[in-house]
Amino acid sequence: MPISEIPSLLSNLLQSRQTILPKRLGSPGPDAEQLLLILDAAAHAPDHGQLLPWRFVVIPDGERSALGRAFSDALLERDSSALPEQLQQAYEKALRAPLLLMLVVEDQRGDAEIGLLERVVSAGCAVQNMLLMATALGFGSALTSGKALKSTSLRGLFRLNTHEYAICFLSLGTVQRAKPARVRPESDQYVTYLSTESE
Ligand SMILES: Cc1cc2nc3c(=O)[nH]c(=O)nc-3n(C[C@H](O)[C@H](O)[C@H](O)COP(=O)(O)O)c2cc1C
Numbered sequence: 001m002p003i004s005e006i007p008s009l010l011s012n013l014l015q016s017r018q019t020i021l022p023k024r025l026g027s028p029g030p031d032a033e034q035l036l037l038i039l040d041a042a043a044h045a046p047d048h049g050q051l052l053p054w055r056f057v058v059i060p061d062g063e064r065s066a067l068g069r070a071f072s073d074a075l076l077e078r079d080s081s082a083l084p085e086q087l088q089q090a091y092e093k094a095l096r097a098p099l100l101l102m103l104v105v106e107d108q109r110g111d112a113e114i115g116l117l118e119r120v121v122s123a124g125c126a127v128q129n130m131l132l133m134a135t136a137l138g139f140g141s142a143l144t145s146g147k148a149l150k151s152t153s154l155r156g157l158f159r160l161n162t163h164e165y166a167i168c169f170l171s172l173g174t175v176q177r178a179k180p181a182r183v184r185p186e187s188d189q190y191v192t193y194l195s196t197e198s199e
Pocket of ligand 1: 017018019020021143144145146167168182
């Protein structure tokens with residue numbers, strides 16, 4: 001296909017996705033119909049062996065305080081001398097962005113030859129599909145990780161078993177304030193060509 005025919009819709013979509021941190025995501029978030037479109041987008045990710053090694057947990061408004069307590073408990077696990085204001089800051093991280101989901105990947109189901117790295121790649125594709133669908137619907141989005149994801153308190157709250165990993169959170173909402181677009185790397189910064197010729 002000639003380059004001029006590459007659908008500009010897709011390249012515009014790819015270029016318009018950028019991280020908008022949760023503190024800059026306000027209401028409204030996706031409604032029920034939009035949420036379904038975003039969740040369905042994940043199903044189009046490549047998935048070696050169709051293991052479905054990933055899943056998403058939606059954290060509804062009514063459960064945000066439970067997540068906030070898990071965040072502050074996670075901080076206490078790491079630092080028993082954490083100050084009340086630090087614990088409060090950790091708690092409040094759970095209250096940002098109108099839609100919050102957590103990505104979980106597991107490393108056991110199905111063919112053991114399909115290792116964790118492949119499973120995480122599949123999860124990353126699913127996440128990107130969701131981010132692009134959210135962008136197409138006009139929402140801002142962010143991925144966030146952090147030490148709490150490995151904490152006993154958070155793993156307990158989400159009832160993760162020993163084969164499950166909490167990878168990151170997805171926050172979605174209406175952009176309150178965006179930063180200028182980030183300069184993207186050129187492909188020659190991340191692509192080489194295999195060559196068997198000696199130098
Ligand atoms: C798995 C994952 C976890 C991330 N966690 C954080 C985070 O905790 N805090 C943060 O500011 N950004 C986080 N990011 C977002 C990156 O920092 C962001 O994608 C990067 O700055 C590039 O910006 P862009 O998304 O606008 O291209 C995470 C990204 C990924 C893929």
